[in-house]
Amino acid sequence: MTKFVRVEPISSARAQLSGTVARIGEQGLQAEPVVIGRRYKPEAVLISFELYEKLADLIDEIQLVPLIRERLADEKASPDLTLEEVAGSLGIDVVASQGCR
Template structure:
């Protein structure tokens, strides 16, 4: 273990076994990280190759074709009962059952704003 700690990535791996059969290998953490990164890159490269091969066989679709496949009519205009999006910056909120249909913004809370006092009016612990 001391050799791995001292030599780091340059240390020879230590094979641990039982009954003359290798069970594990001790390597520096630095080498483990490099190997883990390489394994991730190899797996990712395989996935990229697979997707590129599929992409070459899949034709490009237009926006209209994608919308049609999803059952969306992109030519449809909002009806009178469906208001269009509000002016820039304006947010529309769904109606709240039994309440105000517009959610009101909270009052600003800046430095020096009064904070609620604990029950009893005193400071905590006093």
């Protein structure tokens, strides 16, 4: 992290928690994160729930990238299957299923 971070002592953060949460809730994505820690060492961060949701979505996407790459590599190595072949491997009769509408 290249930006200077002001670490809020736990005792101070505890005393101001209600007001801090209200401010962050009102400001939403625009709210400045509050870094909390001991002896000037960052240990936790308070952020808006909106920002948390966006970050959680990004983390999920980042974690999926290796799996997607792996599956794409496997797809190139394996032959294309027809719908009938996939259905047959699952024990589904596609022709009979089409008549059940």
